[in-house]
Amino acid sequence: MPHYDYLIIGGGMTADAAIRGIREIDTEGSVGLIGAETQPPYNRPPLSKGLWKGKSIDRIWRKTEERGVDLRLGRTASRLDLAAKRVADDQGTSYTFNKLLLATGGTPRRLPFGGDDVIYFRTLEDYHRLRALSGEKRRFAVIGGGFIGSEVAAALATNGKEAIMAFPEEGVGARLFPRDLSLFLNDYYRQRGVEVLPGQQVIDLRREDGRLLMTLRDGSTGQESTIAVDAAVAGIGIEPNVALAEDAGLPVENGILVNERLQAGSPDVYAGGDVANFYNPALDRRLRVEHEDNANTMGMRAGRNMAGEDLPYHHLPFFYSDLFDLGYEAVGETDSRLETVADWSEPNRQGVVYYLRDARVRGVLLWNVWEKVDAARELIAQPSPIEPQTLKGRL
Numbered sequence: 389m390p391h392y393d394y395l396i397i398g399g400g401m402t403a404d405a406a407i408r409g410i411r412e413i414d415t416e417g418s419v420g421l422i423g424a425e426t427q428p429p430y431n432r433p434p435l436s437k438g439l440w441k442g443k444s445i446d447r448i449w450r451k452t453e454e455r456g457v458d459l460r461l462g463r464t465a466s467r468l469d470l471a472a473k474r475v476a477d478d479q480g481t482s483y484t485f486n487k488l489l490l491a492t493g494g495t496p497r498r499l500p501f502g503g504d505d506v507i508y509f510r511t512l513e514d515y516h517r518l519r520a521l522s523g524e525k526r527r528f529a530v531i532g533g534g535f536i537g538s539e540v541a542a543a544l545a546t547n548g549k550e551a552i553m554a555f556p557e558e559g560v561g562a563r564l565f566p567r568d569l570s571l572f573l574n575d576y577y578r579q580r581g582v583e584v585l586p587g588q589q590v591i592d593l594r595r596e597d598g599r600l601l602m603t604l605r606d607g608s609t610g611q612e613s614t615i616a617v618d619a620a621v622a623g624i625g626i627e628p629n630v631a632l633a634e635d636a637g638l639p640v641e642n643g644i645l646v647n648e649r650l651q652a653g654s655p656d657v658y659a660g661g662d663v664a665n666f667y668n669p670a671l672d673r674r675l676r677v678e679h680e681d682n683a684n685t686m687g688m689r690a691g692r693n694m695a696g697e698d699l700p701y702h703h704l705p706f707f708y709s710d711l712f713d714l715g716y717e718a719v720g721e722t723d724s725r726l727e728t729v730a731d732w733s734e735p736n737r738q739g740v741v742y743y744l745r746d747a748r749v750r751g752v753l754l755w756n757v758w759e760k761v762d763a764a765r766e767l768i769a770q771p772s773p774i775e776p777q778t779l780k781g782r783l
């Protein structure tokens with residue numbers, strides 16, 4: 389039975405970052421990685437952005453194999469025995485470990501119809517499938533108006549495809565952006581050729597005469613309509629992959645609960661990335677973050693802690709995106725349901741949005757404003773209450 393000083397479950401960005409962290413401290417210890425995908429770890433953000441704008445696919449690889457790791461790919465860890473410090477995979481192999489990292493990520497939510505005709509866009513394989521279809525087909529349904537929907541619709545339109553984007557909210561990215569920015573984006577996408585259908589529930593998708601028929605229901609009028617497309621891609625959120633941890637008796641609540649050292653209910657078991665639910669002191673709340681920066685920073689911290697460093701993880705969430713020729717960076721808690729203060733120097737084209745909770749700035753959106761992330765972090769870390777009207781011009 390293979391034994392590793394460090395065993396990593398998951399083959400994504402968090403896993404790779406953790407191995408980098410381990411190797412910064414321990415160059416000798418044995419490291420094993422069990423990953424369900426058949427490829428070694430790669431960067432996910434280019435799949436919905438850079439690769440559609442000419443970035444070379446050769447540049448996505450993280451070269452994990454160069455760090456002295458036993459990669460066990462195309463395998464899923466199916467059982468964790470905490471007392472024996474042993475993991476079994478779906479191909480009948482068992483492994484023992486000294487330290488374990490659960491970096492199992494998430495699985496896309498699926499619609500109850502459409503089957504394999506819908507591409508739930510998350511992996512390199514999904515990218516290849518959509519890319520191949522975009523060479524043959526013309527008209528694409530894009531279901532969901534969040535991160536994947538907004539990026540994939542822009543990628544398809546930029547590549548000369550018809551994208552029909554349907555989602556239940558009032559505007560693109562409505563869970564993140566204040567209402568006027570979200571509505572501005574509806575128009576902005578339309579000007580670039582995307583058919584934007586806000587306020588719509590997708591209630592059916594079926595194949596007929598070689599085409600896909602998508603049925604929508606208008607959220608306010610209840611009226612139904614059917615649109616014919618050649619292919620469908622969806623980003624309707626993910627569910628954290630907690631089954632392995634839950635079956636082993638580890639604490640699970642919207643992800644795997646970790647302490648500030650990133651230990652998951654057992655001193656030798658850590659969790660990180662999309663699957664980990666952690667406490668952030670500046671935000672004074674627990675959260676689970678599904679972005680690249682969190683995978684990198686949390687993975688690195690978990691790896692270093694597994695190798696003996698033992699420091700807390702207090703990093704504020706950060707993410708970014710490009711939407712056609714617009715772009716943004718976001719720090720902290722950027723939920724449009726919070727009180728927001730928008731500071732537009734040129735309405736909707738450039739500006740800063742502050743997100744407040746309990747009289748403190750909890751998040752900052754930098755909309756086509758650059759090099760202010762550190763200042764935003766400092767503002768969020770300030771412990772004293774802030775008057776919303778003093779925020780304009782602050783960054």
Ligand SMILES: NC(=O)c1ccc[n+]([C@@H]2O[C@H](COP(=O)([O-])OP(=O)(O)OC[C@H]3O[C@@H](n4cnc5c(N)ncnc54)[C@H](O)[C@@H]3O)[C@@H](O)[C@H]2O)c1
Nearest residue numbers: 532533534535536537555590623624625678679707708709
């Ligand atoms: N730039 C980035 O940081 C970036 C880019 C891509 C993906 N991601 C991550 O990937 C993950 C997946 O992204 P996502 O876009 O799937 O999730 P999301 O939560 O960002 O968006 C989900 C969207 O789907 C809509 N939706 C839900 N049910 C629906 C239904 N039945 N019919 C139509 N629409 C429906 C929601 O209302 C919302 O608009 C997220 O965790 C995200 O953070 C991040």
